[in-house]
Amino acid sequence: MNGDGAIKVAAIGDLHAQEDAQTSYRDLFGEVSREADVLVLAGDLTNLGKPKEAERLAEDLRACSIPVVGVLGNHDYESGSVEQVTATLRQAGVHLLDGQAMELMDVGFVGVKGFVGGFGARMLSSFGEPAIKAMVAESISEAMRLENAMRQVRARRTLVVLHYAPILETVLGEPPEIFPFLGSSRLGETIDRFKVSAVVHGHAHRGTYEGQTPGGAKVYNVAMHVAKPTGRPYALLEV
Numbered sequence: 060m061n062g063d064g065a066i067k068v069a070a071i072g073d074l075h076a077q078e079d080a081q082t083s084y085r086d087l088f089g090e091v092s093r094e095a096d097v098l099v100l101a102g103d104l105t106n107l108g109k110p111k112e113a114e115r116l117a118e119d120l121r122a123c124s125i126p127v128v129g130v131l132g133n134h135d136y137e138s139g140s141v142e143q144v145t146a147t148l149r150q151a152g153v154h155l156l157d158g159q160a161m162e163l164m165d166v167g168f169v170g171v172k173g174f175v176g177g178f179g180a181r182m183l184s185s186f187g188e189p190a191i192k193a194m195v196a197e198s199i200s201e202a203m204r205l206e207n208a209m210r211q212v213r214a215r216r217t218l219v220v221l222h223y224a225p226i227l228e229t230v231l232g233e234p235p236e237i238f239p240f241l242g243s244s245r246l247g248e249t250i251d252r253f254k255v256s257a258v259v260h261g262h263a264h265r266g267t268y269e270g271q272t273p274g275g276a277k278v279y280n281v282a283m284h285v286a287k288p289t290g291r292p293y294a295l296l297e298v
Contacts, residue, residue: 072101072261102132102222173223228270
């Protein structure tokens with residue numbers, strides 16, 4: 060923590076831990092512990108949502124000596140074992156948020172997964188087949204859960220943690236055909252109803268690192284493969 064009360068947050072998304080992979084994140088988590096006050100994980104923590112993958116990641120997280128806050132991503136739901144994945148990561152000490160807010164070091168952390176829907180004037184509307192209406196309803200539900208969580212925050216500074224993008228700017232670099240599946244402006248509209256210090260998300264592996272909501276909130280795409288000013292897989296933010 061700096062003298063002015065700001066804390067350093069290391070943020071990374073899309074680790075895609077695999078049960079049989081040779082890759083270990085232990086050294087990375089050890090490095091982050093020396094560089095930051097809090098580690099934030101922006102979803103897709105596992106590759107296929109398998110309990111064994113969560114166990115592998117939990118083992119690596121033993122090397123992390125700072126608080127860990129995170130949300131799940133779409134990959135963490137793939138195998139229908141999200142409750143086991145969630146339990147394993149929480150037992151490993153991860154503050155896994157799913158429509159909740161919490162406070163650490165005088166900073167409010169708010170987290171939801173988010174959902175698809177598209178951006179701006181091209182955002183999907185609730186019209187037509189029931190399947191489309193169900194998709195839009197899910198997108199609206201995630202935005203409402205984010206709003207309800209934001210209303211719980213009492214801290215002066217707030218970091219919003221998402222998996223899906225809240226703005227178009229940070230998904231640029233991905234194929235335009237898949238933009239509607241990378242996030243939703245409904246999340247950004249909700250964020251702009253509150254005073255927010257920063258927003259982090261993942262999901263768009265080939266997206267752009269930095270953007271902002273129409274209301275001016277800074278947004279950072281911290282997916283692991285997105286180039287960051289640190290030159291490392293994680294972003295370092297002062298909040």
